Amino acid sequence: MPSPSNPATSPVLKDDLDIVIPTMRDLDFLEKWRPFFQPYHLIIVQDGDPAKKINIPEGFDYVLYNRNDINRILGPKSVSISFRDSSCRCFGYLMSKKKYVYTIDDDCFVASDPSGQKINAVEQHINNLLSPSTPFFFNTLYDPYRDGADFVRGYPFSLREGAPTAVSHGLWLNIPDYDSPTRLVKPHERNTRYVDAVLTVPKGSLFSMSGMNLAFNRELIGPAMYFGSFGEGQSIGRYEDMWAGWCVKVICDHMGYGVKTGLPYVWHSKASNPFANLKNEYQGIYFQEEMIPFFESVRFPKEYTTIEQCYTELSKQVHEKLGKVDPYYAKLADSMATWIEAWVELNPTSI
């Protein structure tokens, strides 16, 4: 990984990346991120009671949106931004006009690599997004574009230019992103293993995309990065980032874009309450067994070349195929359609 002190190999992209943070509380965690986040513009999306005042440490360049702002800006389309879950970050994706977005949860702190060096998560995500992906053939030495690595023998030469990278999914030291049953069974498990790798999730494979530490190329995939309606008043919770990940992955597979996972790590400080989570998740745990085969079966017409086309088609397929499983999906499909309308309205030239 390039050193932050070497500008030649350290693309800062400070005018091309927004950091989107959903929160319900004072953002003291930003103090820890100051050396890495301060050059960037922050988009803070306040969940919960808009009357509550959130403290933000001085010296950051930010804009803060609360529910009143969302309602005012989106009008009737604001129903697509759900409440009391982490989905409200999507509003930040809508409002950003930058090429890249990094989103992070406010319980994630700066991790250290095995040498004790603090990890600049933004820089690693940028490196991941600026170098190609390898979705069409698995490279056993991981990211072939990294210093000291390359394509191994047997890797087809015609594929060595790689594919544009749409998503960089980072990981977590300390508290891993487990579901509530796993947390209930293993309350004390901590992730202490630093795996020094970035790799591309192969074409045709689904994965779990956590929203805690996630960057993406908004120009390539922004309109599909919708975290759905899994918040207050819905029968299913804690699936917002998973849902987005499956939507994004099937669309990336169609478009020939890559999705990377691995470095950078952040330090995830606290697990949410597994008892409360179980209540939110349990319906999803059933539903998921239907969702995965559905996403595995999704195909788009060859002539679809925009994210908007694919996403609109996906919302129709959700309505038609998953709507039979539970009426909840019909509502979700409607939210997806509304989201795309909102995206087009606020980003008329992007898609």
Next chain:
Amino acid sequence: MPSPSNPATSPVLKDDLDIVIPTMRDLDFLEKWRPFFQPYHLIIVQDGDPAKKINIPEGFDYVLYNRNDINRILGPKSVSISFRDSSCRCFGYLMSKKKYVYTIDDDCFVASDPSGQKINAVEQHINNLLSPSTPFFFNTLYDPYRDGADFVRGYPFSLREGAPTAVSHGLWLNIPDYDSPTRLVKPHERNTRYVDAVLTVPKGSLFSMSGMNLAFNRELIGPAMYFGSFGEGQSIGRYEDMWAGWCVKVICDHMGYGVKTGLPYVWHSKASNPFANLKNEYQGIYFQEEMIPFFESVRFPKEYTTIEQCYTELSKQVHEKLGKVDPYYAKLADSMATWIEAWVELNPTSI
């Protein structure tokens, strides 16, 4: 990883695993492996002039086969075992009667992990083979069965039992397994990155399987582990392990078996001559652009439930589809058919 000193968590399987070593020279490298290899039976397959005497350090339990033995045992079917490349190791797979095989090149030595501890490659391969794989959904925290790891949120519960593991593909520190063009361009590149991970190559993805440091479940996949005819007198070389890997992977995908890659590392001491390799490889570099789309298109009838059925069918498809590209493939397809006949003859109850 379990410690070698803890028998409860350290499955030795000394009566269930053979170590297969193809060679043309004295096996002094075994001295370095003595603490790890001595408990096992070695099958040494001598390539080149059978009159040459090969020295093997004392104290190892081994059998040595040379070309005369191969001809005597296989008769006319010995044409399937090629010469002057690493494919002769396949004869060891045929002769083994064990459940597991580990094969290693004689220029691979014991590597150390970042803490300086010598890596017991056999033990790690056994761990990989004894624990399930996850080919149907990508787990972002890598091997979920490893101590300190698990399935992440969003991983379908119905898939958490995993799939039987057929192959464990280990990696190399020092000299990476590059093709000759890459070596010519980067003669001094060394692999110094220890990535502390084992992962499953997802279903539907092809990868480069190197034969240098490779273990497999012979009962599950042995008949497909054929390194082809890429040796003396053939128009294409240095593709024997790659070819085997693609055959194995498409058959594992059909059978629902897993292929793992990652740990353990060995220390690969010397690169073969990139100028000589280029001569052997160059035809393959062209051919490969036909091979990969071919393997991507391979499908087997649903009712095929044995490796023999799949492999016989594969040899027919190679003849029919790749035979058009070059007559070399027709010969290769014939060798594949002969190999399967030899396997059935020597292992009548295994398939």
